[in-house]
Amino acid sequence: MPDIIWEDPLCGEGNSCFRLGTDAGGNGYIAVLGAEDRYITDSLDALRNLIRDIKAGKADHLL
8 A cells, every 4th residue: 555645634525535645756645534544546637626516516426
């Protein structure tokens, strides 16, 4: 498992809490709070764009 630096959890309504993380190699990670060993990863740019789309309401059903 890579050395991931996790940010504080982001929580919506109910149990929709997730965490964002990065590693020294420039990769980005997203995991459900409490299940950080099961994450998705991609480039920081790809994950940044996903988060921007969610915040813009384009994919709010994912949360």
